[in-house]
Structures are given as C-alpha cells and as structure tokens.
Amino acid sequence: MTATTDVATALTERFPQVTARPSLDWPAFNVPVGQLLDVLRHLRDKCAFDLLVDVTAIDWSAAQSPRFTVVWHLLSTVRHTYVRLATDCADDANPAMPSATGLWPGANWHEREAYDMFGISFSGHPDLRRILMWDGYPYFPLRKEFPLAGLETALPDPAVAEETGAKVKPAPYMGGPFVAAAGGSMDEAEPRAKDQSWTEHQEKPV
Amino acid sequence: MVSPNTEISYDSKIEGDLVVSRLDAVINWIRTNSMWPMPMGLACCAIELMAVAAARFDIARFGAEVMRFSPRQADCMIVAGTVTYKMAPQVRRIYDQMPAPKWVIAMGACASTGGMYRSYAVLQGVDRIVPVDVYVSGCPPRPEALLDALIKLQAKVRREPAAQRLFKT
Numbered sequence: 001m002t003a004t005t006d007v008a009t010a011l012t013e014r015f016p017q018v019t020a021r022p023s024l025d026w027p028a029f030n031v032p033v034g035q036l037l038d039v040l041r042h043l044r045d046k047c048a049f050d051l052l053v054d055v056t057a058i059d060w061s062a063a064q065s066p067r068f069t070v071v072w073h074l075l076s077t078v079r080h081t082y083v084r085l086a087t088d089c090a091d092d093a094n095p096a097m098p099s100a101t102g103l104w105p106g107a108n109w110h111e112r113e114a115y116d117m118f119g120i121s122f123s124g125h126p127d128l129r130r131i132l133m134w135d136g137y138p139y140f141p142l143r144k145e146f147p148l149a150g151l152e153t154a155l156p157d158p159a160v161a162e163e164t165g166a167k168v169k170p171a172p173y174m175g176g177p178f179v180a181a182a183g184g185s186m187d188e189a190e191p192r193a194k195d196q197s198w199t200e201h202q203e204k205p206v
Numbered sequence: 207m208v209s210p211n212t213e214i215s216y217d218s219k220i221e222g223d224l225v226v227s228r229l230d231a232v233i234n235w236i237r238t239n240s241m242w243p244m245p246m247g248l249a250c251c252a253i254e255l256m257a258v259a260a261a262r263f264d265i266a267r268f269g270a271e272v273m274r275f276s277p278r279q280a281d282c283m284i285v286a287g288t289v290t291y292k293m294a295p296q297v298r299r300i301y302d303q304m305p306a307p308k309w310v311i312a313m314g315a316c317a318s319t320g321g322m323y324r325s326y327a328v329l330q331g332v333d334r335i336v337p338v339d340v341y342v343s344g345c346p347p348r349p350e351a352l353l354d355a356l357i358k359l360q361a362k363v364r365r366e367p368a369a370q371r372l373f374k375t
Contacts, residue, residue: 148324149325149326150327151326155291155294156292156294157298160299164336166329171324171326
C-alpha cells in the first residue's frame with residue numbers, strides 16, 4: 001500500500017488508459033474493458049481497496065451508444081475512502097462484462113442483480129441466474145424502455161396461473177406517478193400524485 | 207335379563223348430561239373459537255401480527271393463538287405483507303394445502319391492494335389469487351385492527367350454514 005499517494009496518480013501511472021471521470025464525491029475513473037480486472041486487482045492488492053461495496057449498471061437509453069455502463073464501488077477499510085470505476089459495455093444489444101467474482105466472492109450477488117435488472121451478462125460468473133425476479137421472467141426491469149408499472153406476462157407457476165387465471169399485469173397508475181417536485185419548499189416537494197384526472201375506470205386523457 | 211328400552215324421550219339415567227342445540231350453532235361455535243391462523247408473514251405487517259400474538263394484545267383471547275406453520279393444520283390464512291409476483295404462486299399453493307373450511311384475512315394495504323407498491327414486481331391485491339374474507343386497512347394495521355378483523359371473521363363464520371356444507375359433495 002502506498003500510504004498517502006493519491007489514488008488517481010497511482011492508477012494513471014500504472015494504467016495510462018484509465019481516465020478520470022467527473023465525480024462530485026469520491027475519485028472516479030473510466031476503465032477500458034480489457035484492463036478492468038487488472039485495475040480491480042491492482043486497487044485491491046496495491047492500493048488497499050479491499051471491499052467491493054457495489055456493482056451496478058447505468059442504462060443511458062436505447063438512443064445512446066455505448067448504451068450500458070457498469071459501475072463498481074470499492075471501499076478501503078484501511079484508508080476509509082471510496083473509489084468508483086465505470087466501464088462501458090461494447091455491445092449495446094447483448095451487453096457483457098468480465099466478472100469480478102474471482103477477486104471478490106461478494107461480487108456474485110451484485111452481478112446477478114445487475115444481470116437481473118439490466119441484462120448484463122458477466123462472463124466468468126459461476127452462477128449467473130436472476131436474483132430478484134423469477135427464472136423465466138422475460139424483461140429486464142431497470143432498462144429505460146421498461147415501464148415502472150410493468151408489462152403483462154405469465155405468473156411464474158403455470159399450474160397456479162391456470163387455476164387462478166391471474167397474470168402479471170401492469171400496476172394501476174391513476175394519479176401517479178408519485179414523485180417529489182424539484183426545488184420549492186419542503187412542503188411543495190412532498191411526493192404526491194401529479195395527475196388525478198384518470199382512474200382505473202376512466203382512461204387516461206390523451 | 208335386560209328389558210328393551212321402549213321410551214323415546216330423553217332419559218338422563220341412560221344418556222347422561224345433554225344439551226340440545228342446532229347443529230349449525232354447535233359447528234360454528236367450535237369453528238369460531240378455535241380458528242388457527244396460518245401466518246403468511248411476508249413483510250412489516252408480520253411484526254404487527256407478532257404483536258397481536260404477544261401478551262399485550264393476546265389473540266389467544268379469541269382462540270386464534272395457535273399459529274400453525276403447516277397449512278394442513280390451519281383454518282385461517284393471514285396474509286401479512288407485500289405479495290410479490292414471485293411469491294404469489296407459493297401463497298396460492300399454501301392456500302390450496304389448507305383443509306376446508308378455510309378463510310383468508312388480507313392484512314394491511316399491500317395484501318389488500320398492493321398498497322404503495324405500484325410496481326412491476328408486486329401483486330396488486332392478494333384477492334387476485336385467493337378469495338379474501340376480511341380486508342384490514344392500515345400500513346401496517348394496529349394490532350387492534352387485526353383483532354377486529356378476526357372478530358368480524360368470526361361473525362361471518364357464525365352466519366354460515368355449516369351443517370349443509372358438511373354433507374355437500
């Protein structure tokens with residue numbers, strides 16, 4: 001561990017292709033896919049970032065390319081600082097990323113969640129299944145084109161679906177979405193229904 | 207030599223203590239006062255459900271303290287919490303495994319309607335997969351509200367024509 005050295009200089013000296021990323025809090029870096037695992041290992045072994053706090057992803061919407069960015073948050077339990085890494089997925093249609101499970105076993109469930117919500121397949125992951133939604137769910141809910149209310153599909157269990165006739169249906173959104181207003185006083189910013197002109201029985205006015 | 211009994215009226219020397227009542231009343235009296243719950247504790251409502259079972263509110267006063275974690279031994283499923291679509295088939299299966307007669311209490315806003323979770327992941331009311339007898343409002347409901355729901359359910363059971371249903375195929 002280089003005790004007082006700035007992480008930024010330490011990283012960019014070792015990996016010249018790593019560039020700084022705009023960040024409001026902790027140091028953040030853009031990392032090329034090819035060097036990702038080397039950078040993570042370097043941070044873990046040489047810079048004392050020993051704890052992988054989170055692996056998540058960003059969907060910049062279908063109009064953007066690269067569309068998906070995977071983000072890692074590392075914590076140093078020695079220095080008490082965080083560092084954030086971001087890597088773009090090369091393929092917009094079938095995003096893929098090397099898995100960090102070889103470095104931190106804890107990456108297992110984080111990557112499963114990112115796969116479940118964004119459809120990013122982590123190559124080298126030992127058990128890449130959905131973690132929140134059920135196996136066989138046809139969508140990736142946190143992608144930008146997926147509506148918050150959901151899309152109609154079948155229940156996980158065909159026998160129960162047949163017996164009850166129930167389906168996975170979009171949630172009713174009359175009066176919603178319930179969002180907080182930006183700015184203004186605390187009272188005005190309270191999350192509340194923005195549009196109460198439609199109900200379950202009365203269609204949303206176009 | 208035993209002489210045959212020719213009397214057709216009640217003879218206390220032969221039959222002992224006896225109370226005459228309607229079969230409906232007897233069956234419903236038994237059912238209402240030993241309504242064993244199946245605690246489907248799925249979210250924070252389950253904490254209130256535990257409080258109902260504990261000393262301060264004491265659901266034992268109404269004969270429903272025997273939380274059965276086997277559906278085979280339960281009479282009343284208390285759905286306490288958010289039912290996700292992932293969990294919904296399991297809730298239905300447990301309901302199917304309960305022997306009839308059986309009842310369902312939807313405890314709290316989430317179990318009743320989906321509550322604040324207007325989301326792709328949450329079943330918008332457990333009545334889409336199981337028949338619900340009593341809905342309890344609240345997020346979560348106070349223990350008194352659940353006791354009130356139990357009392358209402360008991361009142362409902364008392365009105366049932368239990369004897370007819372016994373012999374219904």
